[in-house]
Amino acid sequence: MYPTSDLLRYPIGRAQLPEGPLAPTERAVLIQQIAELPAQLLATAQAVGGAGLERPYRPGGWNGRQVIHHVADSHLNAYCRVRLALTEENPTIRPYDEQAWTELPDVAATPITVSLTLIEALHTRWATLLHHLSADQWQRTFYHPGTERDFTLDQALAMYAWHGQHHLAHLKLLLSAA
Template sequence: MADLEALQYPIGRFSSGNSYTFEQTQEHIAAIAVFPHNLTELVGKWGDNRLDTPYRPGGWTVRQLVHHVADSHMNAYIRTKLALTETVPTIKPYDETEWAKLPDSRLSIAPSLVILSNLHQRWVAVLDPLTDEQLQRTYFHPESQKEFTLSEVLANYAWHCEHHYQHAYQLALRNQWV
């Protein structure tokens, strides 16, 4: 069996505390823009057997993973808008593990794929015209007791997109589904 760390972090862990150039942030926005299409292409036609397969031992199922990404990115979109309209707002953390246990995590993935497609369209519409100065706006995360710039947040969410895409893709490779 593959190393558990590699299964959990197929592209490695996100490295926080970095600064990003305007050009790097534009690449992160582009990654966020294409993610819903890529994810839908990969898992959109999978049946229940595949969707209810955990991507790693002790991990979420692909179904839970898709719903998690929708939950996470909805929060990220709201946090982005807060950072752009308030001075260092304190964001509301949430327990993603508990959210993944709620009844909506057992629904078809179709609603979450539609949410992601529409949400990312709106999110990118907010992000595309931002200046470098606006990308330096921050919010405060009370769990880590840190301020995060939007440029770092976008790097994190570009990573988050690829991180979870690779969970599903690597599972598909291991099971010869692709």
């Protein structure tokens, strides 16, 4: 039923963060991924269907419902982190326990359409903001105490574009697991 290996956990591979500034064309591709993710998640969720979204994408992994709600939670935090980096000097962001968030009662009780709508609105705002950043603004940073390192906004863009595609791939695994 499930393919074996690390491909289930990281079906598109692990995130690769840029060492230095991204080229404007690289940024444009990643921003486009942010902008297109809501429609891709919706289409994939519809293809998987209600019962399919209750299955985990891998043994011990989250189910499709949890994945969709997690993307909303994670990207809402990411959007706030970008805004903090743009308005404060190297702010320390607040990490959160992703697993604990997926176990909160609203995840099981809230229809995924609520999170899909949130992701659509959020990504519209986020992509608009990202399209308007100057070259200098892309090098602004925030500090993540969980990883004990600073991230530039270029790196955050690469991370969250990857994150969306990573979880989209998890949902697509549900199509082949039926």
